[in-house]
Amino acid sequence: MTVFAIVLLPLLAAVLCWIPAVGKRAAAPVTFVSSAGLLALTIHVTARVVVLGKVVALANWVEVDSFGALILLLVSSVGVLACIYSLGYMPKMTHDSSILHHYYGNFNLFIFSMVLVPVVVSPSIEWLAVEFTTLLSVLLVGFESNSEALEAAWKYAVLTLTGAAIALFGFLLLFWAMQKGGGGSYTWAGLAAVAAKMPPVVLKTAFLMILVGFGAKVGLVPLHTWLPDAHSQAPTPICALLSGVETTAVLYVILRLMPIVRPALGGAIERWALIFGLLSVGVAAFLLIQVHDYKRLFAYSTVEHMGIILTAAGFGGAAAHYGAMYQILAHAATKSFCFFAAGAVLLLTGERDIASIRGLMQRSRVAGSALLVGALAIAGAPPFVVFLGEFLILRAGLSEGRYVAVGLLAVFLVVAFFGILLHVNRMVFSRVAGEARVLTEPEPPTGEEIEGEERLGSPPWISVSLTPVERPTGTASAHLAEALEAMPSPTASQVVRAEGHSSGPGASEAHPASLEASSASSSPSSVRTRTDGLSAPPVVADPKFPSGFAGGLPWPCVLTLLLAAIPVVVFGVYVPHPLYELLSRAAAVIGG
Amino acid sequence: MAGESFLYQFNALTGGLFLLCTFGMVATRQVQGCMRFFILQSLFLAASAFLLGIHPVLWGLLAVAAINVVNKPILVPWLLRRTIPEEIHTRREISQVLNIPAALLLALAIAVGAYFLTLPWVNLAGTSAAGVNIPIGLAALLLGAFTLTVRREAVPQLLGLLAMENGAFFTSIAIAPELHLLVELIVAFDVLIAVFVIGVLTRAIHKQIGTTQVGALAALREESSR
Numbered sequence: 001m002t003v004f005a006i007v008l009l010p011l012l013a014a015v016l017c018w019i020p021a022v023g024k025r026a027a028a029p030v031t032f033v034s035s036a037g038l039l040a041l042t043i044h045v046t047a048r049v050v051v052l053g054k055v056v057a058l059a060n061w062v063e064v065d066s067f068g069a070l071i072l073l074l075v076s077s078v079g080v081l082a083c084i085y086s087l088g089y090m091p092k093m094t095h096d097s098s099i100l101h102h103y104y105g106n107f108n109l110f111i112f113s114m115v116l117v118p119v120v121v122s123p124s125i126e127w128l129a130v131e132f133t134t135l136l137s138v139l140l141v142g143f144e145s146n147s148e149a150l151e152a153a154w155k156y157a158v159l160t161l162t163g164a165a166i167a168l169f170g171f172l173l174l175f176w177a178m179q180k181g182g183g184g185s186y187t188w189a190g191l192a193a194v195a196a197k198m199p200p201v202v203l204k205t206a207f208l209m210i211l212v213g214f215g216a217k218v219g220l221v222p223l224h225t226w227l228p229d230a231h232s233q234a235p236t237p238i239c240a241l242l243s244g245v246e247t248t249a250v251l252y253v254i255l256r257l258m259p260i261v262r263p264a265l266g267g268a269i270e271r272w273a274l275i276f277g278l279l280s281v282g283v284a285a286f287l288l289i290q291v292h293d294y295k296r297l298f299a300y301s302t303v304e305h306m307g308i309i310l311t312a313a314g315f316g317g318a319a320a321h322y323g324a325m326y327q328i329l330a331h332a333a334t335k336s337f338c339f340f341a342a343g344a345v346l347l348l349t350g351e352r353d354i355a356s357i358r359g360l361m362q363r364s365r366v367a368g369s370a371l372l373v374g375a376l377a378i379a380g381a382p383p384f385v386v387f388l389g390e391f392l393i394l395r396a397g398l399s400e401g402r403y404v405a406v407g408l409l410a411v412f413l414v415v416a417f418f419g420i421l422l423h424v425n426r427m428v429f430s431r432v433a434g435e436a437r438v439l440t441e442p443e444p445p446t447g448e449e450i451e452g453e454e455r456l457g458s459p460p461w462i463s464v465s466l467t468p469v470e471r472p473t474g475t476a477s478a479h480l481a482e483a484l485e486a487m488p489s490p491t492a493s494q495v496v497r498a499e500g501h502s503s504g505p506g507a508s509e510a511h512p513a514s515l516e517a518s519s520a521s522s523s524p525s526s527v528r529t530r531t532d533g534l535s536a537p538p539v540v541a542d543p544k545f546p547s548g549f550a551g552g553l554p555w556p557c558v559l560t561l562l563l564a565a566i567p568v569v570v571f572g573v574y575v576p577h578p579l580y581e582l583l584s585r586a587a588a589v590i591g592g
Numbered sequence: 593m594a595g596e597s598f599l600y601q602f603n604a605l606t607g608g609l610f611l612l613c614t615f616g617m618v619a620t621r622q623v624q625g626c627m628r629f630f631i632l633q634s635l636f637l638a639a640s641a642f643l644l645g646i647h648p649v650l651w652g653l654l655a656v657a658a659i660n661v662v663n664k665p666i667l668v669p670w671l672l673r674r675t676i677p678e679e680i681h682t683r684r685e686i687s688q689v690l691n692i693p694a695a696l697l698l699a700l701a702i703a704v705g706a707y708f709l710t711l712p713w714v715n716l717a718g719t720s721a722a723g724v725n726i727p728i729g730l731a732a733l734l735l736g737a738f739t740l741t742v743r744r745e746a747v748p749q750l751l752g753l754l755a756m757e758n759g760a761f762f763t764s765i766a767i768a769p770e771l772h773l774l775v776e777l778i779v780a781f782d783v784l785i786a787v788f789v790i791g792v793l794t795r796a797i798h799k800q801i802g803t804t805q806v807g808a809l810a811a812l813r814e815e816s817s818r
Binding site for chain 2: 125
């Protein structure tokens with residue numbers, strides 16, 4: 001019964017939002033109540049799944065098992081966060097607030113499509129649910145109605161619907177293979193029952209067609225081209241949903257198929273998963289480096305992470321499957337947080353271009369540190385949740401003896417780490433171009449600093465303005481980034497050591513003064529007192545940014561950032577027992 | 593049985609015409625023509641389902657035939673006329689990435705490829721209907737995808753998409769007649785939602801950039817214009 005309520009609640013909320021009399025006045029509260037209710041119901045169902053193993057609402061049609069419960073939990077959690085974020089974000093970013101109830105109506109429909117995916121057990125309805133996730137989010141992607149957003153929406157619709165048509169052919173072939181294998185009810189369990197008897201020649205094509213077709217929707221290379229467009233042009237709360245959970249919900253279908261096709265095809269399945277996975281990780285890691293738009297940066301990182309999860313599934317073995325599940329959780333939590341942070345930056349600056357954003361930390365402590373934490377977390381720095389997921393996957397790959405794949409994956413992860421931090425580091429710490437030009441005569445800064453900056457390829461005026469004194473080193477994360485710049489080639493573990501080091505004796509001397517400098521950044525004299533023969537440039541207040549703690553962010557956005565940060569930080573160091581149970585049982589589902 | 597082989601011969605003829613309509617969608621220069629070929633293609637899909645389901649009587653296939661007669665030739669064009677401004681129906685030339693003879697040659701190669709790709713399945717299925725429907729269905733699927741990539745106009749791209757679904761079902765009526773009727777119904781429903789959503793999107797694009805040449809939308813890429 002609860003499962004039906006989960007599916008119907010967002011639908012009801014959508015209907016309420018679309019009724020003009022209700023929607024115009026109360027679309028946002030209705031959406032919030034529905035999302036919060038959805039989360040409560042989901043937690044209830046998940047708890048029952050952890051205890052009972054499975055919740056059956058309508059046998060052979062609507063059932064939730066551990067893997068489904070995991071996806072359901074992620075969808076509804078990110079759904080609530082995206083809803084709270086929308087309350088602060090959408091009124092500021094929409095040119096026409098009279099159509100805001102359309103946004104909330106579509107938002108609820110989109111949530112509906114995503115909760116439908118993990119609760120249905122018939123592959124044909126599953127196909128429809130995935131198709132719905134596209135159809136009901138296309139208009140959200142194009143919501144801002146400028147030509148870029150519409151282009152993104154068009155590419156998104158056409159490419160993913162093409163993929164879905166290919167997958168439809170795959171599902172029909174799968175049905176045929178099941179009939180040839182002895183028949184039964186066309187559900188995941190029914191398929192698994194006849195798995196060994198299905199003709200491999202049909203099964204192979206069916207699986208490949210579904211992998212390619214739904215792979216387009218997941219964003220696997222080479223059909224990923226729509227993803228950075230759609231995931232960057234949509235309104236930010238929608239980006240968090242698209243990137244954080246929609247891709248995962250579709251990947252869920254592909255992963256569910258693996259135990260079904262494995263008995264007849266054997267190792268071929270793992271090989272394909274590895275090839276597609278590694279290709280996606282590799283291509284995305286190198287594409288990350290050359291982006292100009294920070295939302296595209298996180299979108300490419302989604303392609304990378306989908307590749308990581310598929311690679312983990314391809315490693316095979318219970319440990320790797322657990323790693324894949326953990327990574328699904330880690331990615332959903334972290335990527336939605338990253339997009340919330342990116343949305344905060346967009347709210348404050350109105351700029352999408354990485355090059356035009358500098359010195360974010362000075363303008364808003366919240367946005368700057370959120371972006372930095374998000375970037376570190378999604379790049380896989382410890383102690384965040386993605387680090388643990390990637391570590392589990394690499395270790396499981398080694399113990400399965402897949403050395404080449406693990407080596408490649410590790411190299412790509414490091415490339416992606418630097419790619420993400422290269423861009424975000426500049427956005428958070430460097431000075432704004434306009435301020436640097438105030439300098440009449442550039443003076444040579446200290447050796448170490450200019451080396452660090454030149455290696456990162458900044459123009460000279462930035463490295464000049466980046467003396468250690470002016471840098472807002474008030475937070476621990478700032479030390480971390482400083483250490484990153486100074487290290488010749490830091491790996492993840494070295495970064496941690498560097499963090500410990502810089503907050504040691506060397507940094508303690510600089511710490512109080514730089515705190516003062518950053519808190520009083522508008523008064524050049526207090527900065528100058530700290531210089532050792534270097535003259536600091538006068539800091540000019542930029543009217544576009546009110547500087548300060550939140551920097552003028554709406555409170556729902558700040559609240560969302562705080563709430564979304566909790567799982568990113570907590571699950572990296574501590575996995576509660578029920579969650580562990582859920583993840584390991586979900587891993588057993590794809591293990592077969 | 594004589595009656596049965598007669599039906600299968602008719603089915604082979606229907607399959608040939610179905611494929612011909614798919615080629616027509618690649619070859620035609622007008623949006624209207626593309627739409628007519630799509631409607632014909634859907635009717636041949638319905639005809640094939642009818643021929644395969646009439647003797648022995650398979651109610652599922654007859655229902656597929658009925659759904660296809662109502663859904664694609666009637667509801668889809670009606671929905672398009674409701675959502676998309678009239679002017680794109682009267683537009684003449686469709687802008688193409690490839691010229692039409694080259695596109696047709698490639699389409700031919702795709703159809704031949706689909707035939708050879710599906711040989712193992714045809715042997716597995718072992719019925720003469722499968723020998724017609726499997727390769728033609730896959731060919732229509734691939735040709736639909738091909739139409740999508742070579743056309744720069746919104747409506748022909750949508751029709752290419754729907755042709756892909758027609759292709760998938762053209763295969764499935766021969767190999768999986770036991771498929772639950774619910775699946776047919778939800779796919780038909782899904783087609784209508786897809787047409788509606790894409791229609792609304794096309795209207796928004798037309799309002800914003802003054803044309804439905806979606807191929808002209810190419811601002812989003814890594815090389816920043818700034």
